[in-house]
Structure formats: C-alpha cells, structure tokens
Amino acid sequence: MILSIEELSIFSRERTIVDSVSLAVREGEFMALVGQSGSGKSLLSQAIGQLLPPNLRTSGYVLFEGSNLLEWKPKEMRALRGRDISYIFQDYQGAFTPFRSIGGHFDEYQKVHGEKSASVRKKRAAEALESVGLHPELLRRYPFQLSGGQLQRASIATSLMLSPRLLIADEATTALDSMSAHRVLELLARKQAETGCAILFITHDWRHVRRYANRLSIMKEGRIVESGGKHRILDHPQHEYTRQLIEAAPVLSNELKSGLKEVGAE
Numbered sequence: 001m002i003l004s005i006e007e008l009s010i011f012s013r014e015r016t017i018v019d020s021v022s023l024a025v026r027e028g029e030f031m032a033l034v035g036q037s038g039s040g041k042s043l044l045s046q047a048i049g050q051l052l053p054p055n056l057r058t059s060g061y062v063l064f065e066g067s068n069l070l071e072w073k074p075k076e077m078r079a080l081r082g083r084d085i086s087y088i089f090q091d092y093q094g095a096f097t098p099f100r101s102i103g104g105h106f107d108e109y110q111k112v113h114g115e116k117s118a119s120v121r122k123k124r125a126a127e128a129l130e131s132v133g134l135h136p137e138l139l140r141r142y143p144f145q146l147s148g149g150q151l152q153r154a155s156i157a158t159s160l161m162l163s164p165r166l167l168i169a170d171e172a173t174t175a176l177d178s179m180s181a182h183r184v185l186e187l188l189a190r191k192q193a194e195t196g197c198a199i200l201f202i203t204h205d206w207r208h209v210r211r212y213a214n215r216l217s218i219m220k221e222g223r224i225v226e227s228g229g230k231h232r233i234l235d236h237p238q239h240e241y242t243r244q245l246i247e248a249a250p251v252l253s254n255e256l257k258s259g260l261k262e263v264g265a266e
C-alpha cells in the first residue's frame with residue numbers, strides 16, 4: 001500500500017466538507033475517484049500533499065509509505081512534492097509563468113529539487129519532453145506558443161520528471177478536447193507501465209474509468225459510498241448512488257454493463 005488515507009475529515013469554520021474518508025492506493029495501480037461535483041474530491045487530493053487552502057483544517061491520517069503526511073513540516077512537504085508525490089492539475093496553464101520559457105520551467109523545477117549540474121538539468125529536460133512526444137525544440141518556446149494539449153503534456157513531463165511513486169491527477173483532461181484527452185491518458189498509462197508509479201485519478205468521465213482504472217471509489221457529499229475493483233463496481237454496483245452515476249452516462253451505460261469489453265482490445 002503506497003497511500004492509505006484513514007478517517008480523513010476536512011473542515012471549514014462552518015461545516016465538515018470531507019467526512020471521515022478512508023481510501024487506499026496500492027503500488028503501481030490506477031485508482032479512480034469518481035463522484036458528484038462538490039463532493040470533496042479535489043480537497044481530498046489536495047489534503048494528501050498539504051495543499052489545502054489555509055482556511056481549512058484536517059483530522060485523521062494520510063499515510064504515505066506508513067508516515068502521516070498531515071504531521072509533516074511545510075519544508076519536508078515541499079521536498080516530497082514533485083519527488084515522491086506529483087500532481088497534474090486541470091489548470092495546467094496556471095502551472096506556467098507566462099514570461100518564462102518552457103526550458104526555464106524545467107530548469108527551475110530541477111533546481112528546486114536539488115539538481116546542481118546545469119548540463120544534467122538540460123539533458124533531463126530534453127528527455128522529459130521527448131518522453132511525452134514533444135520535440136526538445138519546444139524548450140525554447142514560451143507557454144503561449146504551445147497549444148493546450150502540448151502545454152498539458154509539458155506539465156505532465158514536469159510531474160513525471162523525477163519519477164514520483166504516486167501521481168495525483170485531478171481532472172487532468174477536463175479542459176482538453178477528446179483527442180488530446182485520449183493522448184494524455186494513453187501517455188499516463190504508458191508512463192505508468194514504464195515507471196510503475198501509482199495513479200490517483202479524479203474524473204467525471206466513465207470512459208476513462210472503464211478503460212484505465214484498476215479500482216475505484218465513489219464519493220458523495222464528502223463521503224466514500226463505495227470502493228472496489230472496477231469490474232465489480234461497474235457490473236454490480238452496491239450503492240444506489242453508484243447506480244445513478246452509471247445510469248447518468250446514458251451513451252455508455254449499456255456498454256459499461258455488458259461484460260466490459262476493453263476499448264484497448266478493440
């Protein structure tokens with residue numbers, strides 16, 4: 001078990017937003033977190049890396065390789081993020097400063113994580129871009145000179161550069177057209193196969209769950225209502241809310257329930 005969240009609650013002054021959630025991510029698996037808008041998925045993922053907005057408080061445990069991250073100091077967390085746990089956000093544009101070149105971003109990221117040699121940083125940056133199917137030439141460009149899909153790939157390249165053990169992707173493909181989203185997902189699956197990293201994937205898209213997830217958890221109003229293997233949940237959802245969610249994907253609902261033919265096998 002690489003990540004074990006136990007009885008995690010997240011509170012604002014007014015209310016309990018995430019209520020005693022337990023969730024585990026195993027080594028090397030693709031774990032999907034699905035649920036209605038506002039159910040607390042993003043806050044849950046932010047709590048893992050101590051990235052919650054300052055007005056929110058937590059209780060419970062976020063055990064990463066056995067150690068409770070909620071007790072770690074900010075400096076220790078900064079070193080952990082990127083190196084051991086990496087994020088890919090929906091707002092990948094926000095990850096780039098407009099007047100710094102793509103290469104400048106890769107360079108800075110590596111410096112922050114202690115890489116002192118400029119030539120190593122340069123080589124690794126070029127390799128990172130190539131590994132997501134982008135030409136190293138793009139290192140000289142500025143963020144506005146890349147398409148949305150290219151920028152998202154560049155942000156994924158940054159997130160994967162230091163070979164994290166856990167990648168947290170919060171609606172990483174929502175802002176992309178379906179072709180770019182497909183490419184990004186294929187890329188994540190390929191990188192996962194290469195590096196063995198675990199992925200916690202937050203999504204509304206059942207096609208992605210069906211195709212890529214090993215297991216999934218369903219969240220509603222701050223609670224996990226159901227967790228389990230993908231096939232078990234899609235074939236035999238136990239909770240009424242899970243059934244409703246699956247039914248609410250009308251184009252897919254028959255496909256989802258009918259023996260789960262993998263798209264990859266078509």
Ligand SMILES: Nc1ncnc2c1ncn2[C@@H]1O[C@H](COP(=O)(O)OP(=O)(O)OP(=O)(O)O)[C@@H](O)[C@H]1O
Nearest residue numbers: 012017036037038039040041042043044053055056
């Ligand atoms: N800083 C904050 N202070 C108080 N409440 C907040 C704060 N940030 C988010 N919330 C509330 O917490 C709830 C959960 O938000 P969250 O963004 O985690 O939902 P989500 O499940 O990720 O939704 P979506 O799928 O739409 O992204 C929402 O009702 C949101 O309005």
